[in-house]
Amino acid sequence: MNCIRLLLLLMLVPLVSGCGLFFRNTIETSSARFWSNSSPEEIRSQVEIANSIIEEYRVLFPEVSPEVLRPEILYQEEPLSRQSIFTEDTRQEGYYLPALDLVHLKPRRPRGGEDDRTVFLHELAHHFLISGYPDTASRYWLNEGFACSLEISFFDESGALVTPLFNPRLYQEARQLRRELGESGFIDTVQTLVSANWIGFHRGAEKMNRYAVSWALFWFLLDSASGSLEERLAAIVSLDDSAILSQLPKFSRSLTVGIETRLRELVSKPELRRWALKEWLSVPWPDGRQLRSILEKEVQAHPADPTAWKMLARLANRPQRRLSSRDRIALHTRIRDELQIGTTAVKIAICEQISEGARTRRYNTVLIDLLEDNDGEIRAAAAKAIARLSRKPTITSPDFWKNAPAEKRQAEVLEWREWLTD
Amino acid sequence: MIELQRLKRLSLWKVSEVSHPGGIMFQTSSMSLLLLLFAGSISCVSMEFKPLRIDRYSQEKDVIVFRVQLSDPAKPQEYRQWSRDRIILEGLDSENPFFPGTLVYEVHVVFHDGRNRLATVRWMRSDPPTGVLEHRSTFVHSARGGFRR
Numbered sequence: 001m002n003c004i005r006l007l008l009l010l011m012l013v014p015l016v017s018g019c020g021l022f023f024r025n026t027i028e029t030s031s032a033r034f035w036s037n038s039s040p041e042e043i044r045s046q047v048e049i050a051n052s053i054i055e056e057y058r059v060l061f062p063e064v065s066p067e068v069l070r071p072e073i074l075y076q077e078e079p080l081s082r083q084s085i086f087t088e089d090t091r092q093e094g095y096y097l098p099a100l101d102l103v104h105l106k107p108r109r110p111r112g113g114e115d116d117r118t119v120f121l122h123e124l125a126h127h128f129l130i131s132g133y134p135d136t137a138s139r140y141w142l143n144e145g146f147a148c149s150l151e152i153s154f155f156d157e158s159g160a161l162v163t164p165l166f167n168p169r170l171y172q173e174a175r176q177l178r179r180e181l182g183e184s185g186f187i188d189t190v191q192t193l194v195s196a197n198w199i200g201f202h203r204g205a206e207k208m209n210r211y212a213v214s215w216a217l218f219w220f221l222l223d224s225a226s227g228s229l230e231e232r233l234a235a236i237v238s239l240d241d242s243a244i245l246s247q248l249p250k251f252s253r254s255l256t257v258g259i260e261t262r263l264r265e266l267v268s269k270p271e272l273r274r275w276a277l278k279e280w281l282s283v284p285w286p287d288g289r290q291l292r293s294i295l296e297k298e299v300q301a302h303p304a305d306p307t308a309w310k311m312l313a314r315l316a317n318r319p320q321r322r323l324s325s326r327d328r329i330a331l332h333t334r335i336r337d338e339l340q341i342g343t344t345a346v347k348i349a350i351c352e353q354i355s356e357g358a359r360t361r362r363y364n365t366v367l368i369d370l371l372e373d374n375d376g377e378i379r380a381a382a383a384k385a386i387a388r389l390s391r392k393p394t395i396t397s398p399d400f401w402k403n404a405p406a407e408k409r410q411a412e413v414l415e416w417r418e419w420l421t422d
Numbered sequence: 423m424i425e426l427q428r429l430k431r432l433s434l435w436k437v438s439e440v441s442h443p444g445g446i447m448f449q450t451s452s453m454s455l456l457l458l459l460f461a462g463s464i465s466c467v468s469m470e471f472k473p474l475r476i477d478r479y480s481q482e483k484d485v486i487v488f489r490v491q492l493s494d495p496a497k498p499q500e501y502r503q504w505s506r507d508r509i510i511l512e513g514l515d516s517e518n519p520f521f522p523g524t525l526v527y528e529v530h531v532v533f534h535d536g537r538n539r540l541a542t543v544r545w546m547r548s549d550p551p552t553g554v555l556e557h558r559s560t561f562v563h564s565a566r567g568g569f570r571r
Contacts, residue, residue: 085498085560393483397527399551400484 023074031055036075038082043075046105050120056161057128057150061230064132071127074104081107094119096126098137103127122151133237140201141193144211145218146233154275163229164272165219168279171259173212178255187248190217194241217244220251259283260290267294274307281314288323291315292331306349309338313353317360332362339366344375351381356388363389368416371409376402379409392419471496471504474536480520484527491536495562501541502560505531509545515554529555539563 023035027047031054036043050073058065080087094105103123107116125147130137137143148170153163178186193201193210194217201210218236221244225232260283266276277294280286295312302308315321316331323331339350347370354363363385370382380398387396395401395412475491488508496504509515514526529545541562545555 080498083499083502083560084557085502085562087498087562088564387482393480393521395483395524395527397484397525397547397551399547399549400525400527403550 023076030070032071032073034073034075036077038075038077046075046116046120049117050124052155052159053117053120053124053161056155057124060161060163061128061132061233063230063234064128068128068131069101071124072100072102074102076104076106078106094123096123096130098126098130098134101127101131117154118151121153122147125150129233133234136237138197140196140198141210141214141217142236144201145214145216148211148215149218149222156271162271162275164266164275165222165229166262166266167215167219168259168263168283170212170215171219171255171262172283173209174216175255175259177209177213178252183252186252189213190248190251191245193217194244216255217251220254221247223254260287264290274311277311281311281318284320286321288315288321289327291321292323292327296334304343304346306343306345309335309342309346310349310353313350317353317355317358319357319359329362332358332360336362336366339363339370344378347378348381351378351385354385354389358389360389364420368413368420371401371413371416386416390419392416471500473504481530483521483524484518486514486518486520486526486529488529488531490531490533492533492540493535495535495540496533498541498560498562501531501533501543501562502557505529505543505545506557509555525551526555527551 024037025035025040027034027036027040027043029047029051031051034043034047034050040047054071058068061068093107094103096103103120103126105116105119105123107119126143129143129146148167149165150163152165152167153161156162177189181189190213193213196210201207221236221239222229222232224247225235227235260280263276263280263283266272267280269276277291277298280291292312292315295308295315298308299305299312312331313335315323316328316335335350339347342350351367351370354367367382367386367389370378371386373379373382379401383394383398383401384396387394392415394416401409471492473490474493477489479487479489481487488505490504508531509529512519514529516525518524518526525547527547531543531545533540533542541560543560544558546558547555
């Protein structure tokens with residue numbers, strides 16, 4: 001009996017003392033309370049990201065916002081991560097506990113990157129959904145579908161949250177699963193998923209597939225509804241399981257549409273244009289001809305925009321894109337010319353996109369010329385680019401190309417010119 | 423031979439580090455058998471960190487790559503520690519064995535088991551450069567891979 005009392009006492013201590021028992025630092029903001037063993041300075045950017053997301057979610061979901069309490073966010077860096085050691089395993093990066101309004105983040109990748117933002121967007125989406133619609137806590141497909149829709153959001157230049165809702169990676173995974181299972185097998189899987197309990201949803205090797213299908217179903221239902229995001233969400237939440245199951249054949253057919261067609265539709269939306277093009281460039285074997293045509297218009301409209309040129313250079317230099325050799329040569333020539341006449345920012349952006357996969361000698365002369373540019377940043381970027389492109393060993397240190405005496409740099413350039421004539 | 427002794431010494435040092443977390447020492451005689459078993463098991467793990475083969479080449483004039491073959495995966499910290507020790511051993515902070523006079527800017531150490539990449543450690547000189555190569559990242563790869571939330 002005493003043992004049970006002791007056990008209960010031990011369980012109560014953390015609840016009574018709060019997270020302070022386990023975490024050294026607390027950061028209070030108007031949006032959330034953060035607990036961490038990292039110092040406030042170390043996690044300043046994470047706090048800012050989380051605050052911005054919470055504030056933007058409140059704008060996005062004004063009706064449910066008053067119901068959403070300030071979350072407790074535990075930011076627990078692994079001792080290994082603090083030493084910049086990252087393990088590519090399948091452990092969780094974060095989870096949400098509705099009963100405690102608690103988001104627990106355990107980053108396992110370099111701090112402050114895009115991945116941190118994705119995890120924040122995902123877990124805080126759970127917090128908003130379950131706070132606004134408590135009945136959804138046990139509808140796991142809906143929870144994950146919603147969170148996976150919002151996790152790909154990003155902040156635009158003005159700081160506003162842009163929500164494409166379309167998750168290209170999960171769309172491709174859902175399509176792949178449908179191909180593997182066939183129409184009827186796929187519908188059976190979705191039926192099981194819709195009524196799955198926590199264990200049924202989260203356990204087993206098929207978990208990632210369940211995320212993909214949950215997102216695809218949520219996105220299909222969202223696309224079928226009308227109104228603001230919050231109104232469409234409310235409409236989906238109000239659907240019972242039988243209403244959802246009746247739409248499964250139509251949902252399954254919607255996945256026959258290819259990823260490039262979906263992304264092309266999004267390119268036509270101004271606020272999503274750049275994002276959709278970037279995603280399109282990441283698709284395996286993209287339609288290079290179509291992409292080239294769109295990207296050429298993009299650089300014509302924004303001739304001094306490094307991002308536009310970066311995308312065109314990426315298309316020119318990435319392997320595995322459907323592009324005829326004539327189009328490829330024309331594209332390489334276009335990029336080469338821009339390396340000669342473009343602005344500093346454009347030249348650097350293009351250099352960064354020149355990869356080993358470019359498999360062209362067309363850039364060599366101009367890149368060697370850039371090693372003698374007056375701007376040290378351009379020289380450093382050109383050195384990195386030509387190092388990736390050729391097998392001749394060179395000096396890649398930016399410090400050398402920015403600050404070394406001119407005669408030392410000249411000796412290196414001379415080697416390159418000799419290599420070129422050989 | 424010197425190198426082998428050095429690796430052995432490092433291995434033993436790691437054993438003692440892992441055996442007494444937080445400085446707690448097992449001193450009572452009743453714990454000695456347990457300690458022996460525990461230390462034995464740890465030393466087995468560390469003893470596995472014996473490179474079967476080390477290849478070294480210069481990818482660029484100032485970038486040196488090591489390809490280190492291991493029989494089994496090691497602990498995440500051991501990859502970093504081994505590569506740091508190797509940099510010290512070869513004096514790469516101040517010398518470049520391939521291009522004397524050119525400061526080494528980057529060192530990549532790729533650990534593999536003959537089939538799969540186990541870990542990649544990256545050391546780099548900061549900008550502006552300091553006297554030593556600094557650890558940038560250690561990525562420990564997994565056969566399964568992936569992250570989830």
